Amino acid sequence: MKMRISFLIFAIFVLVLGCNNNEEHSDEPDFIGKILEVEDKKILMDIEQGNFFDKGYTEEIILSYGQSVDQNIFEQGKEFKVWIDGEVLESNPPQGRIGKIEVNE
Numbered sequence: 708m709k710m711r712i713s714f715l716i717f718a719i720f721v722l723v724l725g726c727n728n729n730e731e732h733s734d735e736p737d738f739i740g741k742i743l744e745v746e747d748k749k750i751l752m753d754i755e756q757g758n759f760f761d762k763g764y765t766e767e768i769i770l771s772y773g774q775s776v777d778q779n780i781f782e783q784g785k786e787f788k789v790w791i792d793g794e795v796l797e798s799n800p801p802q803g804r805i806g807k808i809e810v811n812e
Contacts (some may be wrong), residue, residue: 736788739811740768745781748772751800752789767800776805786811 738757742750750770759768770789772778792806 733790736807736809737791738764738768739786739788741786742781742783743767744783745778748778750781750805752787755786762795764795764801768795769798769800769802770805771802772805772808776808780808780810 736757738754738759740752740754740757743753744751748771750772752768752770754764754766754768759765770791788809788811789805790807791803793804796802
């Protein structure tokens with residue numbers, strides 16, 4: 708019985724930690740870029756500056772986004788600061804998921 712209670716407490720603890728949405732991002736974005744195209748929850752962006760150049764990414768990237776991102780701010784030619792969530796897929800062009808995005812003013 709004690710073993711079951713211990714396991715249940717551990718499972719709840721792991722579940723709560725896994726569902727934590729309070730992701731913190733660095734002060735500096737991964738890159739700044741302009742939107743080239745928006746289509747079906749994906750954005751094609753031209754990378755203009757940022758630490759992505761240090762990682763070998765120099766041209767375009769395809770970004771996907773979830774419901775937490777306000778897609779009404781996206782328009783072709785607009786410049787954004789972008790923080791990537793997770794890994795970047797090594798495709799051509801590379802692909803990543805938006806963790807945070809802000810209009811670059």
